[in-house]
Amino acid sequence: MHELSLATGIVETVVRHADGRPVTSVDMRIGTLRQVVPESLEFYFGICSRDTVCEGATLEQEIIQARLSCRACGEQWELDEPDFRCRSCAGSDVEVVAGTEFEVDSIEVTEEISTDQEEAGCIAPR
Amino acid sequence: MHRTKVKIAEDALDANTTIADANRHDFDHAGVRVVNLMSAPGAGKTTLLEATLPGLDARVGVLEGDVQGSMDADRIAHLHVPVVQLNTGAGFGGECHLDANMVRSALPDLDLDQIDLLVIENVGNLVCPAEFRVGEDARAMICSVAEGEDKPLKYPLMFRACELVVINKVDLLPHLEYDIEKLRHNLESVNPDAEVIECSARTGERTDAFGEWLSRVAAREAAAV
Numbered sequence: 001m002h003e004l005s006l007a008t009g010i011v012e013t014v015v016r017h018a019d020g021r022p023v024t025s026v027d028m029r030i031g032t033l034r035q036v037v038p039e040s041l042e043f044y045f046g047i048c049s050r051d052t053v054c055e056g057a058t059l060e061q062e063i064i065q066a067r068l069s070c071r072a073c074g075e076q077w078e079l080d081e082p083d084f085r086c087r088s089c090a091g092s093d094v095e096v097v098a099g100t101e102f103e104v105d106s107i108e109v110t111e112e113i114s115t116d117q118e119e120a121g122c123i124a125p126r
Numbered sequence: 127m128h129r130t131k132v133k134i135a136e137d138a139l140d141a142n143t144t145i146a147d148a149n150r151h152d153f154d155h156a157g158v159r160v161v162n163l164m165s166a167p168g169a170g171k172t173t174l175l176e177a178t179l180p181g182l183d184a185r186v187g188v189l190e191g192d193v194q195g196s197m198d199a200d201r202i203a204h205l206h207v208p209v210v211q212l213n214t215g216a217g218f219g220g221e222c223h224l225d226a227n228m229v230r231s232a233l234p235d236l237d238l239d240q241i242d243l244l245v246i247e248n249v250g251n252l253v254c255p256a257e258f259r260v261g262e263d264a265r266a267m268i269c270s271v272a273e274g275e276d277k278p279l280k281y282p283l284m285f286r287a288c289e290l291v292v293i294n295k296v297d298l299l300p301h302l303e304y305d306i307e308k309l310r311h312n313l314e315s316v317n318p319d320a321e322v323i324e325c326s327a328r329t330g331e332r333t334d335a336f337g338e339w340l341s342r343v344a345a346r347e348a349a350a351v
Contacts (some may be wrong), residue, residue, distance in 0.1 A: 002222075002223075002253045002254040002257055005221070005222075005223065005225075005254050005257065005258070006138065006139075006257070009138040009139045009141070009142065010138045012138075012141055013134070013136055013138045013140065013141065014134075016141075017132060017134050017136075018132075021130075024129060028138070033282070033283065034257075034283070035253075035282075035283050082278070082279050082282040082315060082316050083315040083316075084282075084286070084315065084316055084317070084318065085314070085315060085318055092314075092318030092319060094318075102137060102138050102139060103135060103136065103137055103138065104134045104135075104136055104137075104138050105133070105134065105135055106131055106132060106133045106134055106135075107131075107132050107134060108129055108130065108131050108132070109129070109130050109132055110127050110128070110129055110130075111127070111128055111130055112127055112128075113127075113128045
């Protein structure tokens with residue numbers, strides 16, 4: 001149910017970086033600990049992006065598996081069940097190495113470029 | 127027309143975090159410590175505040191977050207505690223959590239110089255509020271024994287976000303098939319460092335422990351944002 005709020009955050013972030021250019025795709029990196037339902041996020045992204053430069057853009061979601069590391073014994077493992085104690089020494093001094101990401105990694109925008117630039121194969125950074 | 131890839135690598139909730147930091151700066155400047163209190167609807171947030179705020183040493187204020195209505199704020203106002211109501215939706219429907227910007231919009235109505243501690247009672251919800259920092263020093267949640275022992279495993283994001291978990295409504299235990307040790311075991315799996323208080327806000331049993339926790343937060347030094 002939090003996907004609506006999350007989708008709003010994505011659109012706001014992308015609009016800020018798109019600089020008015022139409023967006024064709026958005027690449028997200030999402031950790032499993034964020035408990036995001038991909039289909040739901042995609043659905044709400046479609047709604048939130050209406051009447052913005054993101055309208056019609058595809059939402060690519062790279063899911064990042066949660067990984068933990070025990071500061072006491074050095075054990076590292078991937079988290080499949082919600083048990084955050086060290087699976088080796090049962091200690092609680094555990095660091096979440098990956099899995100909390102909710103990041104706009106990159107976007108693809110469409111822009112008009114002059115013939116000169118096109119021939120030179122370069123695009124001015126914005 | 128040309129398609130260009132633009133690298134961004136930015137947290138999609140960055141805008142909220144920036145405003146939360148601004149709130150935190152204002153709270154720190156006024157010497158006010160802030161607790162973000164969360165739970166499922168009906169777990170007893172307002173009742174617990176009613177049971178604890180009158181006896182508190184610190185000067186406390188409350189920010190009441192609700193989708194609609196001012197019933198909770200009215201209850202707090204009866205305690206002669208300064209309270210500001212924040213409604214997240216006009217009419218029917220509305221946001222299911224408070225975000226940093228909503229809290230910021232309420233700051234002009236709060237006299238921060240008159241309080242040492244602000245309790246933000248978030249909208250009842252075990253999912254969305256965990257995603258949005260509002261500028262708080264500490265996050266606490268209530269989980270009542272009417273909700274089932276499996277909740278930490280179902281909502282790990284919320285249970286991990288909080289440093290204190292209050293197990294409320296223990297007066298109902300004789301009437302329920304509820305295994306409090308099972309809840310504690312599940313909680314330890316998800317957040318082994320969480321402090322736990324078992325109490326009944328309705329009868330007042332052991333609610334003083336929550337009052338003491340609030341006092342400890344109020345006495346904390348401001349941490350760098």
